[in-house]
Amino acid sequence: MGLALVGRSELKLPAPIEKFRKTFLGNVVQTFAWMSLLLLVLLAIAPAKHFFADWHRYQRGYERLISRRSDAVTLRRHFQPGIQQIWLPEMGVVDRCTTCHSALKETTLVDVTTQPYRYHPPIPHKPEEMGCSICHRGQGTATSVEEAHKSTLAWEEPLLPAKYLESSCGQCHQQDLKGTPQLNLGRKMLGEYGCVHCHTIKRPDGSVITGTDDPPSLAHVADKTSREWIFAWLKDPQAYSTTSTMPNFKLSDDDARDISAFLISSSTPASLKVVQASLDQAKKVKDDAALQTKAASLYGESFCASCHAVQNAAGNLVGGNVGPELTKIGSKAKPEWLQAWVRNPHDYDPPTAMPHYRFNDQEVGLLTGFLMGKADADLLANVHLDAATPDQVAHGKRLVNDYGCAACHEINGVKRPENFAPELTKIGSKPVNQLAFAPGVQHTLYDYIGAKIKQPRAFGQGLKMPQYTFAPTQIDALVNALLSHNERALTIPAAKTVPALPPSHYEPAGKAGQLISDLSCFSCHAINGRGGDMAPDLTWEGSSVQREWLVQFFRNPNTLRPALIRRMPRFNLTDAEINTLTDYILAVYQSSRVDRDSMPLSGFPPAQVEQGKQLYYSKYGCQACHIIDTKQDKGYIGPTLTHVGSRLTSAWVYAWMKDPSALRPGTQEPKRNMSDEDARALTAFLMSQKGGEKQEAKKR
Amino acid sequence: MNRTACIMPLLVVAASMGCSRQSGANYSLPKPAASGAAIVESSGGKQTSAVGTQLPQPVVVQVNDDQGNAVTGALVVLRGPNGVFLDPAAGLTDSSGQFTSNVSLGTIPGRYQLTATTTTKAGKNLDLKMEEIGLGYQEMLGSQLNDQYCARCHNQESTPVRVSNYDNLETKPHAFTEGDTLNKMSDADLLAIISHGGPALNKSPLMAPYGYTLSKSEIQALIAYIRMVSDPPYGAPGIVYAQK
Numbered sequence: 001m002g003l004a005l006v007g008r009s010e011l012k013l014p015a016p017i018e019k020f021r022k023t024f025l026g027n028v029v030q031t032f033a034w035m036s037l038l039l040l041v042l043l044a045i046a047p048a049k050h051f052f053a054d055w056h057r058y059q060r061g062y063e064r065l066i067s068r069r070s071d072a073v074t075l076r077r078h079f080q081p082g083i084q085q086i087w088l089p090e091m092g093v094v095d096r097c098t099t100c101h102s103a104l105k106e107t108t109l110v111d112v113t114t115q116p117y118r119y120h121p122p123i124p125h126k127p128e129e130m131g132c133s134i135c136h137r138g139q140g141t142a143t144s145v146e147e148a149h150k151s152t153l154a155w156e157e158p159l160l161p162a163k164y165l166e167s168s169c170g171q172c173h174q175q176d177l178k179g180t181p182q183l184n185l186g187r188k189m190l191g192e193y194g195c196v197h198c199h200t201i202k203r204p205d206g207s208v209i210t211g212t213d214d215p216p217s218l219a220h221v222a223d224k225t226s227r228e229w230i231f232a233w234l235k236d237p238q239a240y241s242t243t244s245t246m247p248n249f250k251l252s253d254d255d256a257r258d259i260s261a262f263l264i265s266s267s268t269p270a271s272l273k274v275v276q277a278s279l280d281q282a283k284k285v286k287d288d289a290a291l292q293t294k295a296a297s298l299y300g301e302s303f304c305a306s307c308h309a310v311q312n313a314a315g316n317l318v319g320g321n322v323g324p325e326l327t328k329i330g331s332k333a334k335p336e337w338l339q340a341w342v343r344n345p346h347d348y349d350p351p352t353a354m355p356h357y358r359f360n361d362q363e364v365g366l367l368t369g370f371l372m373g374k375a376d377a378d379l380l381a382n383v384h385l386d387a388a389t390p391d392q393v394a395h396g397k398r399l400v401n402d403y404g405c406a407a408c409h410e411i412n413g414v415k416r417p418e419n420f421a422p423e424l425t426k427i428g429s430k431p432v433n434q435l436a437f438a439p440g441v442q443h444t445l446y447d448y449i450g451a452k453i454k455q456p457r458a459f460g461q462g463l464k465m466p467q468y469t470f471a472p473t474q475i476d477a478l479v480n481a482l483l484s485h486n487e488r489a490l491t492i493p494a495a496k497t498v499p500a501l502p503p504s505h506y507e508p509a510g511k512a513g514q515l516i517s518d519l520s521c522f523s524c525h526a527i528n529g530r531g532g533d534m535a536p537d538l539t540w541e542g543s544s545v546q547r548e549w550l551v552q553f554f555r556n557p558n559t560l561r562p563a564l565i566r567r568m569p570r571f572n573l574t575d576a577e578i579n580t581l582t583d584y585i586l587a588v589y590q591s592s593r594v595d596r597d598s599m600p601l602s603g604f605p606p607a608q609v610e611q612g613k614q615l616y617y618s619k620y621g622c623q624a625c626h627i628i629d630t631k632q633d634k635g636y637i638g639p640t641l642t643h644v645g646s647r648l649t650s651a652w653v654y655a656w657m658k659d660p661s662a663l664r665p666g667t668q669e670p671k672r673n674m675s676d677e678d679a680r681a682l683t684a685f686l687m688s689q690k691g692g693e694k695q696e697a698k699k700r
Numbered sequence: 701m702n703r704t705a706c707i708m709p710l711l712v713v714a715a716s717m718g719c720s721r722q723s724g725a726n727y728s729l730p731k732p733a734a735s736g737a738a739i740v741e742s743s744g745g746k747q748t749s750a751v752g753t754q755l756p757q758p759v760v761v762q763v764n765d766d767q768g769n770a771v772t773g774a775l776v777v778l779r780g781p782n783g784v785f786l787d788p789a790a791g792l793t794d795s796s797g798q799f800t801s802n803v804s805l806g807t808i809p810g811r812y813q814l815t816a817t818t819t820t821k822a823g824k825n826l827d828l829k830m831e832e833i834g835l836g837y838q839e840m841l842g843s844q845l846n847d848q849y850c851a852r853c854h855n856q857e858s859t860p861v862r863v864s865n866y867d868n869l870e871t872k873p874h875a876f877t878e879g880d881t882l883n884k885m886s887d888a889d890l891l892a893i894i895s896h897g898g899p900a901l902n903k904s905p906l907m908a909p910y911g912y913t914l915s916k917s918e919i920q921a922l923i924a925y926i927r928m929v930s931d932p933p934y935g936a937p938g939i940v941y942a943q944k
Contacts, residue, residue, distance in 0.1 A: 113808055118808070120836045120923070121809060121836040121837060121838060122837070122920070123837050123838070124917070161752055161754035162752025162807040163750070163751075163753045163754075163804070164749045164752075165752070166750075178841055178844045178845070179837055179840055179841035179844065179921075181750075181840070181844065182753065207725075238911040305848070357889065358924075381939065472754050472802065473753070473754055473756070476753060478752070550773075571900075618905065619905070620905075620908075621898075621904070621906040621907075621908065623906075624853070624869055624906035624907075624908070625865065634867075634868035634869075635865060635868055636852075636863055636864075636865040636868050637852050637853070637865050661913055666848070668848065668849055668852065669908075670849075670908050670909060670910045670912065670913040671912035671913050672908070672909060673909075673912045689883075
């Protein structure tokens with residue numbers, strides 16, 4: 001006690017502290033009281049932190065929001081306070097988003113637009129099965145707004161903007177989905193614009209995305225075109241054809257000069273079949289108005305426009321996009337090459353999509369002359385190239401290697417480079433800290449990809465990626481497709497994914513098979529999963545049509561639908577060729593759904609035909625879409641049925657009545673759940689439509 | 701605030717008017733070189749696109765003088781609800797009197813009202829209101845199904861690839877935008893008529909049943925799409941909220 005007193009008197013505390021000591025710690029009871037209070041405050045920190053946490057504040061807000069609504073009781077029963085979590089170990093999902101987003105499943109809150117209280121618009125998946133971050137990205141485990149939604153120093157994944165959400169569907173769905181048009185377009189573009197020739201992209205199942213653009217071989221390019229044209233094309237491919245998928249490599253004049261020199265010098269002669277008569281005829285077309293008209297109508301009759309577009313006087317492209325645009329073909333192609341190509345394109349390029357028309361030499365000449373007339377004098381007017389020096393050729397070859405031209409084109413003396421550009425299999429989860437951003441680009445992965453596609457050369461000197469001319473929506477589509485290729489897509493259990501359809505390598509056999517590839521049927525028609533979608537799928541054509549009709553159709557094809565332009569060309573096939581094809585189609589392209597034996601051989605009784613007519617016009621209202629009586633029916637959607645009885649087999653018509661989409665998936669005609677009796681009666685009525693009216697008129 | 705009806709689309713507009721993002725952080729308005737007496741829409745109104753994406757066509761408005769001639773160099777300011785991105789948000793009319801802007805919609809499905817404003821010589825603001833529609837996942841799916849199965853008859857307009865069948869039908873189908881008729885039908889009615897065809901509701905037998913072709917969720921997506929594009933807007937029936 002004495003010691004303490006001495007000590008205290010020696011320790012001279014400053015005045016304010018002394019005062020504090022005297023006031024609060026004057027005696028033991030007081031000290032205890034104040035210490036207790038201090039302890040209480042310290043203990044209160046944890047609950048206070050909890051109370052003021054973002055998520056708690058939002059939960060209180062939600063309770064306030066629902067308390068004012070008429071269905072408050074129900075909503076409150078659904079509401080679960082505290083931190084909520086969706087945990088899906090096999091998907092790698094730990095999402096606490098539902099802690100604040102309490103109303104995700106409350107459809108009655110459809111009018112609420114303030115976040116985090118919006119209800120989730122209907123989608124095919126439930127949050128408790130998928131979690132949130134699989135689609136939206138963001139940090140699922142975070143419990144503060146900032147950490148959950150943005151990318152911070154410690155976290156990598158910001159929320160995806162709405163326009164890129166479709167990319168998340170693509171992590172599991174490798175097939176096209178109806179609800180994701182952007183993703184579908186982007187995936188198609190990866191093949192169509194040849195991105196995958198330089199960048200390898202593997203799907204999660206290990207398959208590699210392949211190009212669908214079919215870049216031409218340059219092995220015989222000197223036979224096809226001039227060095228001047230190559231120069232102009234390299235400088236600006238879109239100046240020749242706005243629809244060209246060849247990108248602009250932003251080459252200097254000297255570089256373009258040297259590459260053109262190398263390509264011409266490396267080209268070897270192709271074995272072109274040059275027929276002088278055709279060339280002579282082609283020359284005549286230029287100055288002969290009558291021949292020009294004849295040539296133009298041959299171009300029309302041959303339905304070249306089904307695949308090739310030409311710019312009309314108003315500047316609009318008219319025609320299909322299967323083959324290249326032909327507006328300026330005369331400035332590009334050499335007449336010798338063109339006439340050989342028109343005669344048989346497979347001679348020059350065996351796998352080409354262009355069919356082998358059986359034109360005679362005069363017709364070949366007419367078309368060649370017609371196409372040579374489609375020239376643009378301005379295109380090459382300013383291109384003057386001196387003879388190439390060996391140095392230029394050598395420099396050209398170096399450039400061809402540097403720019404990876406051989407990744408797309410076959411070039412003599414240059415090997416196709418493997419993995420020319422970075423592989424993009426995991427591009428959708430590339431860490432932002434590994435990216436070099438161009439000035440002005442937001443530091444997010446999706447902004448990086450978008451900017452890189454839009455202006456690749458803005459990212460630094462000496463970059464090789466060429467400039468494409470994409471519309472903003474196309475860029476968004478590509479970003480969607482690329483974001484779907486990420487780490488998560490590779491780790492999701494295979495049972496949860498929808499793998500891509502394996503590519504069909506269907507190859508028809510025998511003589512008919514040779515004819516089918518010679519006529520390039522697959523360019524427009526699909527058979528057994530291989531081929532284009534311009535024309536009907538022929539997988540079950542043999543079950544569908546009658547022999548006589550098919551023979552006539554090959555001789556003189558016509559469209560079956562009133563509102564469609566005819567696009568099927570006449571290939572001038574010989575009778576033997578037509579027989580081969582018809583036999584093959586009728587024998588091989590059969591569906592097990594179509595049962596020939598179930599139909600009467602001797603035709604249907606008239607009463608059944610009459611009953612079918614009643615059903616056709618009243619119960620089933622078929623006249624809404626089909627024409628059967630040309631005087632009163634007007635339906636424009638389905639094929640005209642005036643001759644259906646001599647076109648289709650009765651078994652096919654019956655099967656079609658029962659379930660159209662089983663025979664042609666995606667057809668507009670709905671399944672009617674018809675009774676067997678109705679279907680039979682309608683079949684009877686339709687099979688009685690053999691185009692009789694015309695024949696009767698002829699008889700009279 | 702609208703408490704009696706639950707017209708989501710209108711609320712989207714009402715709740716978030718006047719705070720659109722503009723392109724460029726330090727955006728200053730250009731000096732107008734002229735002023736007009738009227739502002740009219742050239743194109744770009746009433747478009748639909750998925751939420752968050754750019755509209756397929758740009759929005760184009762034209763400024764005219766009192767004679768109806770196009771005015772060059774008039775200032776047009778475009779505004780939209782929260783989340784709408786306008787590129788550019790303001791500018792001078794070009795030589796044909798037009799101002800063009802690429803518009804990206806926000807993230808909430810619904811109607812987005814855009815307002816284009818120009819100022820007259822007297823300093824009066826002239827407003828032109830345009831409406832765009834943002835489709836959520838369900839409506840987007842519905843719009844794809846509409847293109848595949850419905851539009852040939854229900855859309856009067858023909859395009860080169862899709863010739864309309866509307867004129868050929870004795871009983872004319874309703875366009876999906878015909879809110880006056882379709883808004884009176886309940887979701888259950890629409891579900892019935894799409895699933896079982898016109899006769900289900902004593903309507904034209906030319907309307908075929910799609911209940912065996914489309915799944916129920918697909919039909920619901922179609923209904924969501926029909927509701928979204930209807931004009932006047934569809935007000936869902938039902939819930940009336942208690943006052944504070």
